[in-house]
Amino acid sequence: MTSDGGGGFSFDLTPPGTESKGNHTVTATDSSGHNASDTYGIVPQVNVSVSPASGQAGDSFSVTGSGFHGESTITVTLDGAHDGTPTADADGAFTYTLNTDAGIADGTHTVGASDDEGSNASDTFTIGSGGETCPEVLDDGGFEASTGDTSNPYWNASDNARFFNTPGGGHGSSDYVALLGYNDTPSTGEVWQSVSVSADAVSGTLSFWYQDWGDNAFALDVDITDGGGSILVDLPDLTGGDSAWQQYNHTFTSGEMTNIAGQSVRLRFRIRDISEIEDVAVDDVSWRICSGSTPPEQRQVSVMPASGPNGTTFTITGTNFTASAVVTLTVDGAFVKTTTADGSGAFSTTYTPISLDVGQHTLVANDGDGQAQTTFEISSPQTGGPFRVTLAWTDYPGSPTAGKALVNDLDLEIVAPDGTHYYGNQDLYDNGGDPYGCRRGGPWDQCNNVEGVIVPQATYGTYTVIVHGYNVPQGPQPFAVVASGDNLDEYTGPPPEYDNFIYLPLVLRQ
CATH class of the missing domain: 2.60.40.1930 (Macroglobulin (MG2) domain)
Structure with a gap:
């Protein structure tokens, strides 16, 4: 570039997109060797994203960020309120798990992230997308409200089910329920809770944790029943097990939801068919039912x-x-x-x-x-060889003095897959004229008791064969229809919806 008369100049510098972040030096030198320099900084693009983009109250979301200052403390906020402080790595990236409360409102929520140097970015996610809400429908799924061996304000237990409070004994806390086998005899101990399912329920999930206390000989029924104990949804049962806590998960099908929607039902756990002492513990039961229009x-x-x-x-x-x-x-x-x-x-x-x-x-x-x-x-129509249909009938004897010998007048009509209509003996009259006046109203034959249709290069598809009883003064009039062509299959669907037509099975010849 060239300086002006006072030795000044101006130049627009656009750093390449590949230039690394941090400070960079710009030096200007003239033809006499005079030079000067200055610095500028490249600030990285700061990004935050939340995944998944939508979910339900109580769900967890993954928050990832990049472009922040390396090894800085990141402040994560949810709708402006402090939520957590992860630390960025040397490249300025971080990952953070955001756990939403069960009471978070439906709608769009904003997650913000900022570092100590003032870099910040945000992203949004949605709660209750698709018109659904999926609340917990069980009370005390962790059995913390138990007040005695068989007493809980929300759960009902038989004699062979017990509520326990043992330090470290449950899955999520000290509280749990155990279904017990006694005296080497079969047991039918059960525990259940009543739940009202809304009429617009469309989906749902059930999860719980269980632990075997014996030698893996138990069978645990998990059912949704009506108030009288009749099974409405027979969920997969558990047999055998492990001494460690294991998780059970089930997603309800639309048919299962139909069986229970709009009813008061019971979620029931029952131990059965135990031939020896066998105990099963259950804890942290979570049942969500989603209501609203199907997403x-x-x-x-x-x-x-x-x-x-x-x-x-x-x-x-x-x-x-x-x-x-x-x-x-x-x-x-x-x-x-x-x-x-x-x-x-x-x-x-x-x-x-x-x-x-x-x-x-x-x-x-x-x-x-x-x-x-x-x-x-x-697709483009496929064509085969000729398709022929013939209609024939034995006509009633006519009068010697009648102007026309035919008494009972039937007509043949064929409708091709593309909607084209063909009429009996139409080609005969189109090609040879009508010297005897046998055409009636255009395409119909009114002289012969044999009518035929030939489609020279028949398109593959379904052809409709129609026999019209135009004028049958001496009925009933039996008739026969025969069809021949390539790859014929007898039509087995319902007859087309035409009025006053007669349909008989075709004789097919290939």
């Missing part, structure tokens, strides 16, 4: 087969939709049909497109509370 990401819809030409009957199935809801199906935004989910939120229906463009299409299933989507493909 959209849980809804699933699929189309089978994934690809086929127009005329293919696709089967559409969905799961985890709102129970008993009307589900609206659209393809590329255009309405197709509605169907109804069953009590578990599942549905199955069919769809037969006839005029979609070749290529990929998007199907959306929406139950009013949320939706799911998938894609399927319309």
Whole structure:
């Protein structure tokens, strides 16, 4: 660059993106050897992220940071309140576990991080995303409220179940419950608590810790029952065990939630079928039930087969939709049909497109509370050899003086997979004219008791064969239909919904 008349200059310096953090020196030298220098600092980009981005009250979140001053003390805040002080490593990175309280409000929360030098950054996470709340529905899952061997204000115990307070004896504290076997005889000791399940419950989880006190010969039933003890949800049972505490986890299916939603139920632990002295301890029981609309990401819809030409009957199935809801199906935004989910939120229906463009299409299933989507493909039509259908019937004897010999007038119609209609003897009249006046109203034959349709290069798919009884003064009129072509399979689905048509099984010839 060139200095001005007074020896001054100005220059914009843009450090490269790869330049390391810290202080750097800039030196300027003129042609006479005069020079001067100054320094500038590179400050690293400070970042904080919270994972996962959403969760429920009581969940733990991982907070990670980078770009802070090396080995500095990091102050982590939750919504402005101090939460913890991890230490950054030599590169200025840190990891911190943030544990939320069960009472934290639904909505968006902010996690901030700052170091001693003033570097700071923040990120957010959401509690109660997807319209769900998942509170604990059990009281005293750690059995701390027990006041005696068989006394607890929330849990009910039989004679062979005992509440204990032994220093270091429980999993999370000194308190726990034990289901006991006595006198080398089978035991049915049990402990249970009543829980009211909301009508809009859609999912849930159960976890607890257990420990075997004997020689692994126990069997522990874990059930959800009604007030009379009848099993509503038979959860996986425990057999055998270990002298160390072990954790049990179960995620309820939509069908299991349907069985208990809107009811007062019992969570029951029961020891059974013990032929010797055997004891099992249970502690830290946690049962969460999520209420609200099913989160959209849980809804699933699929189309089978994934690809086929127009005329293919696709089967559409969905799961985890709102129970008993009307589900609206659209393809590329255009309405197709509605169907109804069953009590578990599942549905199955069919769809037969006839005029979609070749290529990929998007199907959306929406139950009013949320939706799911998938894609399927319309492939180019495949063609085979000719497809022939013939209709024949033995006509009633006509009058010698009648102007037309045919008495009972039947008509043959074929609907191709792409929606094209073919009519009996149509090719005969299209190619040879109609010298005898046998056409009626355009495509229909009114002279012959044998009618045929030939599709020269038939597209693969489902063809609908229709026999019309146009005029049958002398009925009933038996008839026969025969079809021939490549790879014919007899149609086994429901008949098309046309009025006043007669359907008989086809004779198939390949």
